[in-house]
Amino acid sequence: MLNCLYRYKIYVEGNAWSVSEKYILACDSPVLFVTTLFQDILSRALVAGKHYWPINREHICKSIKFAVDWGNEHPAQARLIGEQGSRFVREEMSMDYVYDYMLHLLTEYAKLLWYKPTVPEKAVEICTESMACPARGLHRECMMGSMERHAAGFEPCTLPPPFTEEEAKEIADREAEVLRNVENMEG
Missing domain, CATH: 3.40.50.2000 (Glycogen Phosphorylase B;)
Known part of the structure; x- marks a missing residue:
C-alpha cells in the first residue's frame, strides 16, 4: 500500500x-x-x-x-x-470485533426505543455489492475487505463491565506518566 x-x-x-x-x-x-x-x-x-x-x-x-x-x-x-x-x-x-460491537450497540439501543421501527413503503435497499462493484483499486479492496460476509448466528457480544473508578484512575495515571516522561525527554 x-x-x-x-x-x-x-x-x-x-x-x-x-x-x-x-x-x-x-x-x-x-x-x-x-x-x-x-x-x-x-x-x-x-x-x-x-x-x-x-x-x-x-x-x-x-x-x-x-x-x-x-x-x-x-x-x-x-x-x-x-x-x-x-x-x-x-x-x-478486527472488523469482526467492530461488527460485534455495532450489533451489541444497536441491539441495546433498540431496547430504548418507544416505538417499533418500520421500513418506509418506498424504501430502496442498497446492498454492499451495488456500492462496492463500481469502485476500483484500493477503494474497492477496502470496501470488500470490510464487507460483512454472513449474519452472526449468536447474540451480540457481552461487553466487559465499565472500568471501576480505580481502574480508570490507574489507566489515566499510566498514560499521564508516559506523557510526562516524553515531555521530560523533549526538554
Whole structure:
C-alpha cells in the first residue's frame, strides 16, 4: 500500500470520528499520535509508548521533531513501537470485533426505543455489492475487505463491565506518566 511507505506516520484527530487511525497504525511504522481529549471504541486500549509515540498537542512541531530525532537515534525501539501498533490493529481492531460491537450497540439501543421501527413503503435497499462493484483499486479492496460476509448466528457480544473508578484512575495515571516522561525527554 502506498500509504505504508513512510518511516513515520502522524495521526491527528479531525472534527469527527475517523477510521484512518486504524489504517495508520496498521503500517508497521511508528505512529506519532497527537494527544487528544477523546477516546473512541478502537483506541481505548492503545498504550502510549507501546503502540504509538505521543505528540504534545500544545507544542506539535517541537514534539514531532523530537520524536523523529529519537526514532532515528533508536531505530530498533521505534520499529518495535510500529510493530506493536500494527499487532494491536490485527488482534484487537478486527472488523469482526467492530461488527460485534455495532450489533451489541444497536441491539441495546433498540431496547430504548418507544416505538417499533418500520421500513418506509418506498424504501430502496442498497446492498454492499451495488456500492462496492463500481469502485476500483484500493477503494474497492477496502470496501470488500470490510464487507460483512454472513449474519452472526449468536447474540451480540457481552461487553466487559465499565472500568471501576480505580481502574480508570490507574489507566489515566499510566498514560499521564508516559506523557510526562516524553515531555521530560523533549526538554
